[in-house]
Amino acid sequence: QVQLVESGGGLVQAGGSLRLSCAASGDIFGRYAVAWFRQAPGKEREAVAAINWSGGTTNYADSVKDRFTISRDRAKNTVSLQIDSLKPEDTAVYYCATSKSPYVSAWSSSSSYDYWGQGTQVTVSS
Numbered sequence: 416q417v418q419l420v421e422s423g424g425g426l427v428q429a430g431g432s433l434r435l436s437c438a439a440s441g442d443i444f445g446r447y448a449v450a451w452f453r454q455a456p457g458k459e460r461e462a463v464a465a466i467n468w469s470g471g472t473t474n475y476a477d478s479v480k481d482r483f484t485i486s487r488d489r490a491k492n493t494v495s496l497q498i499d500s501l502k503p504e505d506t507a508v509y510y511c512a513t514s515k516s517p518y519v520s521a522w523s524s525s526s527s528y529d530y531w532g533q534g535t536q537v538t539v540s541s
Contacts, residue, residue, distance in 0.1 A: 435509055
């Protein structure tokens with residue numbers, strides 16, 4: 416069973432930055448696609464970024480392009496999400512998820528992913 420653990424969330428002022436990290440049990444990040452999703456209160460979960468097994472392909476939601484950067488660190492077996500120029504509307508619980516495939520055809524679909532972390536809260540104050 417794969418376990419994912421997110422960290423790095425917190426309370427930050429608008430315009431600030433955060434770096435979220437997702438750690439996995441076992442060396443799975445070198446083989447599978449990983450994505451970050453977020454869910455704000457009263458809203459549906461939405462995908463914000465994804466990266467394939469090699470790190471050579473990344474995808475971003477239009478709402479976060481140029482502010483979010485997803486990357487993977489093979490040595491640490493982690494996938495990170497760098498969030499810059501934070502906005503109050505970025506407030507949400509952020510989840511990482513991984514598939515059992517190196518690639519996913521529908522990167523923004525929750526159903527493309529098999530394992531999920533518990534989430535980390537990001538709160539942006541105005």
